[in-house]
Structure formats: structure tokens, C-alpha cells
Amino acid sequence: MLAPEKMSRLLIVASKDQLAPITGALYRSRLFHIEDFVVEGREGYDGFSIGKPLAGASEASGGLIKVRSLENVFAIRPDDIDPAGARKRHDDLARVVDRELAKIGTEVEGLTSRRSKLEASIKEYEQRIHEITPFADIPVDLSLYRGYERFAVIAGFVTKNVAIREPAESRIVKGKSSNFIVAVVPNEDRADVESELAGAGFVASPIPAESGMPHALIDDYQAKITQAKAEIASIEMNLDAIRQKHADFLVACEEVLKSEVEQAEAPLRFATTDQTFVAEGWVPSSRIAGITDEIMKASGNRAYVAELPIGPHDVVPVEYNNPSFAKPSQFFMNIYARPKYTEIDPTLMLSIIFPIFFGLILGDIGYGLILLALCFALRKYFRGEDAEYFLKVIRNASISSIFFGVLNSEFLGFAMPWWPPYSFSRHLISEHGGHGPMIPELLLLAIWIGILHITLGRVLGMVNHYRQDHGEHRMKAVLANAGWLFVMWGVLVIIWSGIVMPLMPDLTGFPMLVAIPGLPMDIPGINVTMVLGGIMILAGVIFIARDSILEVVELPSIISHVLSYARLVAVGLSSVAIAMVVNFISIGMLIEPQLENFTLIGAVVILAGVVVFILGHALNTALGILGGGLHSIRLNYVEFFTKFYKGGGLKYNPFGLKRRFTED
């Protein structure tokens, strides 16, 4: 909680003949994050070199390529396949993989090559039809266009009308944008005719090398195309049948081969000498005993396993360590950046604060219920951990917005029977008497949330700097964070000393030091607490400047960041306003007046009212999700995280495979 999983650095040394069993044990345990051995620049690794793959690596990778190409043919993606039924045993599969793959491969290859041949022939037939079509309206056998010694046959399209003189013979077929012309010309007149044709925008077309009447030929080719298409369809059906039959087998094969390749290639990441190998990596501290036992068992106690101290420059891989309800929020953390190992992991805070912000913004029972239903409906269509996490986050957010909807007494913009609402009213018009929108209270509440959120962020910033920085800089950085807090609270104290506001402490009663008449907003003058606030600001600025003088320019951001939380109210109110406008137009203006004296046209208007109601609320739901989601996450990312969080940790990626279709 609030910190990533504690990691330990593990060193494994053994003789090379233990390479295979130890790699297997590590692979099965899925705990060891291998730190790749780099030949150059490692202290104490003189004379070591990168290991060679285990036997069988190239066969396994060859098989893997085959499986993947087959999966490609069938458009199979392992993620899309539900691991149904009993898992296949790894060793059983490994024995038959080669034979079965070769069988499926030949079968599929025959079908696909036949299919591509058919596709090519369809293209060819279509091309021929294309060539013959212009001649279709001239009832002359195509063989008659060829084979003359003293005549030339010219065919093509002209854009203008053209008359060809005797002794040449010509035939024109009128078309939409251009006319098709065929001319039989004595060889001696050819040049004249061609120049005349060129004047008419002539584009030559080839004379088909066919014999027979054009119409009959076209029909013949059409029939051939239909036949080829039917055959392709049957091939596809065959392929589909093979796909159905072998999809599970193929994904299982991929898993088996992938695991074999990964294990066989693992020595490429280890340091080796002629006789021994050394593997370094990271393991969650709580699991060290277990993994050590497994290595010892696999090697028959012929390995040396030791925990190494973590150096200051080591890049420790980071694995989240959150209670299960906070896990979905890791989705948002991954979008921003994974925490560093030494950093506070804010996932838990995010998982609590995000739904609250979302609820404060959307805060409507109706929209909350729609969103909740949407979450459950979408669950079927999205796969993968990210989508699951995202939907869970939205689910929590919609439950929170139902909760705040009850407090706000809002249902699609209508008031609920309980009135006035338990919280500050957001209703723009008070339908049942009582208060309209309580804007000042709502805004000040949002400001309070901002103040507390930012204060929390700065305190976490102090902790992070204390943990991460060293030497002189550590104290300065911690104090700078405190300085930001001093300035913010100092400004607040000064404001409270001058102005009385709802929900805020009233410090105006303290003894007055200098009375200044005529100040705006009825500020009487400078009192004790105001001086105190001034001192806080001054101290804060000094602390900030001591760390980095340039940061002082950023001081106004204190005000803008706190005021930024006003969006919790502003975005929410705009959503309420849209809902109320939709309700007013659809019910108040369209439906209700027609219900009073019902006519046929009235029914149409009522229908229009219903459409407006549905469309309007659908739009507002979409806006609510976007507004509620984006603004809540933004407040966390921009206003909260920037105070303490850097991120950029290395993902903990243990050596091993999460098996879905097979078992060891």
C-alpha cells in the first residue's frame, strides 16, 4: 500500500549443466525479473561472455513462426479465444507439435494456393471482359479483326465525332462520354486516318486476342467467374472448418513453442564462462525463500543463490502492491507513468479520490444508473486487463455518482421526492420552493477540496524528496515543498482575516493593528492574523527560492491550481443545466401542452418530445462521462501528481509465461 512491492536482488551461480533445469524452474515460478547481462562496463564481470541458447532453440522458433503464420491465415488472435475446456499438458503437446503442424500446414497451404490461383484467374477474366465490352455492340466475330496483310484495324475511343473517308470502313458505337470507333483501313491510308483520329481525341484500345462473338465470350467469362467464386466460397468454408477444429490446438501450440523459445534463449541474458553461468535479477522479497527452494530442487542443490544488496544506482523493477479494490486505478497510473521504486505509489489515493470527484461532478441518480448499466453491458465486448480495469473504475465512479445523486436529489435533472437536498442544491430552479442553486457554498466547498488535495500532494512531495534526495539538496527540497504550503495557507489566512465567507473560518475578529478605511469588499484594515499570513508567505517564498530561484515565477500557480477545483462545481452545474433544458423543451414545451387536449398532430408532437428527451439525455450522458472522467482525472494528474509524483519506474516483468491454454 502506498509503496510498490518490495524487491530483492538475487544472484544465481551454477555450473553450465544446470542451465536447463534452473531456467525451467525460474520460468515456471514466474517471479524472476532478469537483469540482462551487458558485456561491457560491469564491474567484477571480467572474462564473462553472453551465453549461448540451449539446444532446440532454433527448431522451436521455426515451429513458432509456422504456428503464427497459420494463425495469421485464420486471423486467430490468442487474446480473443476463451480458454475453454481442459488445459492440454505441455509435454503431450510438445511431442506432437511438429507432426500436427506439418499436417495442418500442408492442408492449409493447398487450399490457400488454390484460392489465390482462383483469385488470379477471376482478375484475368474480368480484364478480358473489360477488353471485349467495347466490341460487344458490333456483331462481328473477334477473329475477323486480325490477320490482314493489306489492312490495318484501329480501335479506340474518341471524344468528338469523326467521319472516316472511303476506302476505309468504320463503325461507331455511341457512349455516354466518348464514342467507340473501329476502323479497317488500307495500309497506305493509315497515316491519314490516324492523324484525323488524333484530332478527335483518340485513345487506342487493344484488339482482344480472341475468336467468337463478343457477347458469347462475355457470357462465357461471366460463367467462369461465377464458378471460380463458388469454388472460393467452398474453400473458405473448408478453411473455416479447419479453423474451428484447430484454433484451440494452434493457440496451445503457440504457447508451448513460445515457452520453449523463451526458455532456450534465456542464456542470452546471462553471463557465462566456460563452465559456469551467473544470472542476476529481481524477485519480490516475500518470495525469495520459495524461489530459492525451487532452484535448489531443480539443480539438486548444485547452485549458489544469494541476495545482493541494492545499490544506489540500481534500477529496481516496480510491481504494484495494492489492495484489490484499488487495482483498477492502476490503469490510470499506467497512462501517466508507473511509480519509481523509491516513490510513494498514489494508486490507492487515486482509487478513492477519482470516484468522489466523478460523483461530485456528475452527481445524478439517472446518469449514474445509465453508466452502471453501460459498464455491465460493455463487459462482454471488451477483453484484456486494461479494459477490465477501466470498466471497473467507471463502475465505481457511477456508483459514486448515484450516491451523490441521492445527496443532490437529482434524477436526470428532475428533483427527487426528498426535498430540499441533503447537500447544497445544484438545481437551477427550485421547483418545490426552497433554495435555488447555492453557488457560493458549492464553490467554496470545491475550493476546500482543492486546498486539502493540494496540501496532501505537497506533504507527499516532502516525503518523496526526503526519501529520494541526498545530501544538502534533501533538506532544501523538503523545505521548498513546505514553502509552497506556507504560501498557500498564508494567502488563505490573509483572505480569511479580511473577508467573511460561508464555510470558511472567520478571522476578522482578531485585534486590528492598522485600520484602513475605504478598502474594497469592506476590509476594515490589517489585523494580527493578516500579519501572520504575510509572515507565512514571506517564509514560504524564501524556502522556495532557496531550492530554486526560478520556481518563484510559478507562485501564481498556487491560486490557479486551487481555483481549478471550481470545475467540480462548474462542470457539474453545466450538466445539470443541460438536463433541465432538455426536460423543459421535451416535457414542458412539447409533451405537456399536447396532453391537455389530445389530437392526432398532438401525438406527433409528443413523439417529437420523446425523441428530444432521449437524444438530449444521451448527449448529456456522453458529455457527463467525458466531463466527469476527464476533469476528475485531470485534477489528479495536473493539480495533485505534479506536487509529488514523477513516475518512470521500470515495469516488473518476470521471466515466465502466464499459461492460458496449457499446463506444465
Next chain:
Amino acid sequence: MAAEVVASTVEIAAASQVGMKALGAGLAVGLTGIGAGVAEMGIGSAAVGATAENKDLFGLVLILTVIPETIVIFGLVVALVLWFV
């Protein structure tokens, strides 16, 4: 007579005050909206380009893109305060 004129003048003045408030509120939201839009335009297109090159940047560029949004929120707050407070 004179009293009536005074009364109606006061009414007109009050009504036009309400109108001015409405105008001010509208301008506050509208102009800040344009401002935020102009600001986000450049950032947004650069952000899309950066994300196309490197997907990991999505989180960072999302933050950069929404930073100017605060402008329009301030506008909305000003409008709300003008209208309701």
C-alpha cells in the same frame, strides 16, 4: 406623474442591470471558451503527432492538452458568480 417617471426609470435601470449581468456572464464563458480552444488547438495537434510516434506519451500529452482548459472553467465560475451570487 413625476413619481411614476422616476419609478419607471428605476425599473428600466434595474432591468438593464440584469441584462448587463447576463451579457457579462455570456461574454465570460464565450470568450474564455474561444481562448481555451485556441490554446488547445496547437497543443492538441502536437499531442496527436507525438502520440502517433510514441504511445507512451499519451498520459503526458493529455495533461499538456487539458492545461488551458482551466481558462474556460474560470470563465464559467465568473459567469456563475455574476449570475447567482
